[in-house]
Amino acid sequence: MDQFLQLTVAGLGTGMIYALAAVGFVVIYKASDVINFAQGDLLLFGTYLTFFSLVQIGLPWTAGVLLTMLVAAAIGLAVERAVLRPLIGEPIISMIMVTIGLSSILRAVVHGIWGPQPRTFPSFLPEGEVMLGSAVIGADRLVAIPLALALLAGLALFFRRTRSGIAMRAIADDQQAALSMGISIPRVFATAWALAAVTAAIGGIMLGNIVGVTPNVAQIGLRVFPVVILGGLDSIRGAVVGGAIIGLLEFYAGGYIGHGLNLIVPYAVLIVVLMVRPYGLFGREIIERV
């Protein structure tokens, strides 16, 4: 029972970070139909930017996090303008490859500036452990869960209530109709990338707190695929639920079965979902069939 509780909290904590990474991915896919292979590297960049502003400049953490988010947004905008916009309407393979190229550059920049050695920044999540019954649970993970959920709820509200959120949904629904209603598609694409970069940065900050500042953070990028496919490529709710399920599965598989099975379970789930229900749990059922 203790093990179960521990695994559950750890899984949910990790799952929420997956969800934050996945939400950025979903936002970009929803708005512009682009699969972003650089999501993990945006996360990595966020982690190192926070390290830079907190440790190397020495800002207090509120200012540091704000600075990170601003820079991340600027990078998102720059990437959209310089790389993605010239490729609007190109085949899928070009879109995939261009984000892979982007991921390579981002990783090289991080590696070039900060080097491969792991770093830490002062934690602003509570440290220590909490006893839940007789189970020992890291306090940082326990706090990370509601924090991530609150952020995701805010994002969902953005899509439902704000003007640019609704514009984004309109474009996802029907580009031509949105265009004739006076919505500027390039601006919405730019917003989507900025938003994705910012959510990735937030995910990166939390990861930096929990696992430290290392180049391995980028590997989360690949974990995003099972999450978004399970939840549905164009659903924010799906990203949250998918993130939680994949996080839990990973920790249960690792905790109860072992043999490194936690590494492979998400991909097995991915293949099964693709074969049985390609649009995922909450995605729209408009996937092209062969």
Next chain:
Amino acid sequence: MECGVFHTDYRTDIGLRRVPAERVRLGLFAAALLVFPFLASPYWLNLANQIAIATIGALGLNILVGYTGQISLGQGAFMAVGAYTSALLTLRLGLPWGVSIVAACLATAAVGVFFGLPSLRLKGLYLAISTVAAQEIVEWIVTHWSALTGGVEAVVVPAPQLFGRRLNTDFGFYWLGIALAGVTALFTANLFRSRIGRSFVAVRDQDIAASVIGVNVFGTKLLAFATSSFFVGLAGALTAYYRNIISWERFTLETSVLYLAMIIVGGLGTIRGSLFGAALITLLPAMIATVGRELQESAPAVAALLPSVQQAVFGLVIILFLVFEPEGLSKLWRNVKDYFYVWPFAYRRGEGR
């Protein structure tokens, strides 16, 4: 050059080499390849061998991605299957290397068909994502089924021999490498002159139209997966024999990305492009590393940054090609040819108005 070539019947129009100039160029290229190993230093021979292997792998991937339009990020996994099958067959069962290479190709083709099965229901980016899963699953099997593959430990492959000479020296392997690369290129060229190859292209261009004119879309996709994986497996097996030692790190998702970069930079759906792309993507990091060694003395700080520079340049090359020349090096080559086609009477935009 190629002025005044008019095809008067279908036979010449679909010929393998459509104009005499191509024969001449191909002859010159072949001659250069034959002379090269006697002049080159071991460093360049090594690079040439890497390019030969990469060309085979890139041709294989191009059959699937460039000609059939099925995006695959599982190249690294398929190469791993080829490499490990051939290595383990020689190591454990003592099969001669020729036999085990053929067996490895066939095994990879079978694995390719298996992971091609999702293409029954999926296409486009969904298929691409399912091949990412294939990549991760094969990688996991290689690293965790230690009894068979040796796990994360490297596997030492017995040296291949031909007529009593070791083939895994730079000089010996060169002949094997270019011969097999040549055969692969010839096979691919001929494949796309045949009915089967044309049906691959039809599926890529418009699958519904293809099925209307009587192409079995699913069967064609599986055949494309099999053909492609066969050559990718060959590239994997050759890597094993050339390197003598294989480990899973050589066949990760990064390998898949590397090969996709080759065919994007070279040109999707062209044979020439596979060679150009393989050469560029192999030579680029080697050149940067050479610069690094030069700088080691004078500017060690800059030299230390070079791994990052390599990675950044790799990403930059992909992006620049996609933005400015999506058809890759093979289109640039065609532009050069077109320039000389009517030289010196080239029509220039804006003249004579």
